Amino acid sequence: xxxxxxxxxxxxxxxxxxxxxxxxxxxxxxxxxxxxxxxxxxxxxxxxxxxxxxxxxxxxxxxxxxxxxxxxxxxxxxxxxxxxxxxxxxxxxxxxxxxxxxxxxxxxxxxxxxxxxxxxxxxxxxxxxxxxxxxxxxxxxxxxxxxxxxxxxxxxxxxxxxxxxxxxxxxxxxxxxxxxxxxxxxxxxxxxxxxxxxxxxxxxxxxxxxxxxxxxxxxxxxxxxxxxxxxxxxxxxxxxxxxxxxxx
Amino acid sequence: xxxxxxxxxxxxxxxxxxxxxxxxxxxxxxxxxxxxxxxxxxxxxxxxxxxxxxxxxxxxxxxxxxxxxxxxxxxxxxxxxxxxxxxxxxxxxxxxxxxxxxxxxxxxxxxxxxxxxxxxxxxxxxxxxxxxxxxxxxxxxxxxxxxxxxxxxxxxxxxxxxxxxxxxxxxxxxxxxxxxxxxxxxxxxxxxxxxxxxxxxxxxxxxxxxxxxxxxxxxxxxxxxxxxxxxxxxxxxxxxxxxxxxxx
DNA sequence: CAGATCAGTCTTGTATGCAAGAACTGCACG
DNA sequence: CGTGCAGTTCTTGCATACAAGACTGATCTG
Numbered sequence: 101x102x103x104x105x106x107x108x109x110x111x112x113x114x115x116x117x118x119x120x121x122x123x124x125x126x127x128x129x130x131x132x133x134x135x136x137x138x139x140x141x142x143x144x145x146x147x148x149x150x151x152x153x154x155x156x157x158x159x160x161x162x163x164x165x166x167x168x169x170x171x172x173x174x175x176x177x178x179x180x181x182x183x184x185x186x187x188x189x190x191x192x193x194x195x196x197x198x199x200x201x202x203x204x205x206x207x208x209x210x211x212x213x214x215x216x217x218x219x220x221x222x223x224x225x226x227x228x229x230x231x232x233x234x235x236x237x238x239x240x241x242x243x244x245x246x247x248x249x250x251x252x253x254x255x256x257x258x259x260x261x262x263x264x265x266x267x268x269x270x271x272x273x274x275x276x277x278x279x280x281x282x283x284x285x286x287x288x289x290x291x292x293x294x295x296x297x298x299x300x301x302x303x304x305x306x307x308x309x310x311x312x313x314x315x316x317x318x319x320x321x322x323x324x325x326x327x328x329x330x331x332x333x334x335x336x337x338x339x340x341x342x343x344x345x346x347x348x
Numbered sequence: 349x350x351x352x353x354x355x356x357x358x359x360x361x362x363x364x365x366x367x368x369x370x371x372x373x374x375x376x377x378x379x380x381x382x383x384x385x386x387x388x389x390x391x392x393x394x395x396x397x398x399x400x401x402x403x404x405x406x407x408x409x410x411x412x413x414x415x416x417x418x419x420x421x422x423x424x425x426x427x428x429x430x431x432x433x434x435x436x437x438x439x440x441x442x443x444x445x446x447x448x449x450x451x452x453x454x455x456x457x458x459x460x461x462x463x464x465x466x467x468x469x470x471x472x473x474x475x476x477x478x479x480x481x482x483x484x485x486x487x488x489x490x491x492x493x494x495x496x497x498x499x500x501x502x503x504x505x506x507x508x509x510x511x512x513x514x515x516x517x518x519x520x521x522x523x524x525x526x527x528x529x530x531x532x533x534x535x536x537x538x539x540x541x542x543x544x545x546x547x548x549x550x551x552x553x554x555x556x557x558x559x560x561x562x563x564x565x566x567x568x569x570x571x572x573x574x575x576x577x578x579x580x581x582x583x584x585x586x587x588x589x590x591x592x593x594x595x596x
Numbered sequence: 597c598a599g600a601t602c603a604g605t606c607t608t609g610t611a612t613g614c615a616a617g618a619a620c621t622g623c624a625c626g
Numbered sequence: 627c628g629t630g631c632a633g634t635t636c637t638t639g640c641a642t643a644c645a646a647g648a649c650t651g652a653t654c655t656g
Contacts, residue, residue, distance in 0.1 A: 125606090125607080136641045138641065139640070139641095145394060146394075149394045149397045151486075157648095158609075158646075159607065160606095160607060160608075174486050176484055176487070177486040179436060180432035180436055180487065181432055184427070187431070187435070237421055238424075238425040238494075238497075241399075374637080374638070375638095386611065403638080406616075406618060406639075408636095408638075
C-alpha cells in the first residue's frame with residue numbers, strides 16, 4: 101500500500117489538485133488514507149528523493165516549488181535526455197506509432213473539451229509515452245520524474261504558451277517518428293522543450309518572501325473552521341485564467 | 349543523519365564493499381550506525397527508489413543484482429543521457445576542463461597503484477564529474493544514480509574490459525571537450541559506453557536459481573559464528589582476478 | 597497602543613512495541 | 627537415508643509513544 105500512496109499523491113500533484121507549495125500534513129494524510137503516519141512518511145520520503153516534495157525540518161512537507169534555477173536545470177536535463185534518446189534510438193515500430201497517435205487523439209479531445217486537469221496530465225505524459233515506446237523501464241522512470249517536476253514548474257510559472265501550440269508540436273514529432281526520421285524527431289523535441297521553457301514567466305517569483313501565503317493563511321477560507329480534512333492549498337486555484345495555459 | 353546513512357551505504361556499495369546480493373539487515377545496520385531501525389529503513393527506502401537496493405517482503409533488503417535486461421536498459425539510458433548532454437551542451441570552460449584533467453590524473457594514479465576500490469569509484473565518477481561541469485544539479489543527480497546502477501552491473505557481470513582501456517577512452521573524451529568539439533565528445537562517450545557494455549559477461553547468470561548462494565549460506569565462513577556485525581557478503585571477494593577488470 | 601513574553605498547540609524526528617510471515621533446525625518417521 | 631513436520635528464530639510491516647522545535651495567540655508591560 102505504501103507505493104499506492106505515493107502514486108495517489110503524485111497523481112494529485114501532477115493533475116494540479118495539490119498545487120506547488122501545498123502543505124502535506126503527515127497526520128492529515130494518515131487520516132485521509134486510513135493508515136498511520138509511518139506509511140505516509142515512507143511515501144513522502146520517496147517523493148522527496150524524486151524532488152517532487154520537500155521537507156522543512158519540524159515545519160512540514162510541501163509540494164515542491166522549483167525556483168528559476170531549478171526550472172532551468174530540469175528543462176535542460178529533459179532536453180538532453182529526450183534529444184539523446186530520440187537521436188540514438190532505433191526507429192519506432194508501427195505499433196508504437198499507433199499508440200502515440202492514440203495519445204495525440206486523446207490530447208485533441210481534451211483540448212476540445214477544455215478539460216484542464218486531464219490536459220495537464222496528457223501534455224506531460226506525451227513524453228513519457230515516447231519513452232515507453234522504447235520498452236526501457238529505466239528511461240521511463242527517469243522521464244516520469246522529470247516530467248512531474250516539469251509540471252510543477254509549469255504550475256508555478258504560469259506558462260504563456262497554450263496547450264494547442266504544444267499539441268501541434270507533439271503532432272509534428274509523431275509525424276517525424278512515423279517517417280522514421282529520428283534525427284528530425286530529436287531536434288523537434290529539443291526545440292519544443294526550449295519553446296515551452298521560453299514561455300514560462302520566470303519573473304513571477306514563486307511565493308514571494310518565502311511562504312508568505314502560508315504565513316498569512318490564505319490557504320484557509322476566511323470563515324472556515326480549523327479542521328479541514330484535505331491538505332491546504334496555499335495557491336488560489338481561482339486566479340488561473342480560463343484558457344488552458346500550460347507547458348509540455 | 350538519515351541522509352548520511354544513505355550516502356554511507358551507497359559509498360560502500362559503489363566501492364564494492366557491499367557487493368550485489370548482499371543482505372542488508374535492518375537491525376544489524378541499526379546497531380552498526382547506533383540508531384534505531386526507523387532511520388535505517390528510511391535510508392533503505394531512499395535507495396530503493398533509486399533502484400540501488402531491493403526489498404523482498406518479510407525476507408529482507410538486498411543490494412540490487414540487476415538482470416541482463418536491466419543492465420541493457422540502464423546502459424542504454426546512460427548512453428542517451430550522456431550523448432544528449434554532450435551533443436547539446438555548450439563547450440566547457442577551461443576551469444571545468446582543468447578539473448576533468450585532475451580527475452584523469454587521479455585515475456592514472458589509481459591504476460598505477462592498482463587500488464581497486466578507488467578505481468571502481470573513479471572510473472564511474474568520471475561521468476558524474478562531466479555532468480558536474482554543467483552545473484546542472486538535476487543532471488548530476490540523474491547520473492549519480494545511473495552510474496551507481498552501472499557499477500552494480502559491472503560488479504555482477506565481471507567486465508572483460510580492463511580499467512586501462514576505459515581510462516584511455518576518458519582521456520580521449522576530455523581531449524575532445526578541451527578542443528571544444530562537443531559532437532565528437534558526445535559520440536566518443538556513446539561509443540565508450542557501448543564498448544563497456546559489450547565487455548560484460550551477461551551469460552554469467554546473476555546468482556543462479558534465485559539466491560542460491562544465500563540459501564547455501566556461502567556468505568558465512570564455515571566456522572564463523574552466527575553473530576557477524578557486518579552485513580553478510582554472499583559473493584566471495586577472493587575469486588576476483590588480480591587485474592582490475594571493471595566497467596565505465 | 598506597541599512590543600515582549602509565555603503558555604498552548606502544531607509540526608516532524610526518532611525510538612519502540614507488537615504481530616505476521618518466512619526460513620531454518622532438529623526430530624520423528626517411513 | 628530421505629522426508630515431512632513442528633518449534634524456534636529471524637525478518638520486515640506497521641502502529642504507536644514520546645520528545646523537541648516552530649508557530650500561534652493571548653496576555654502582560656512599558
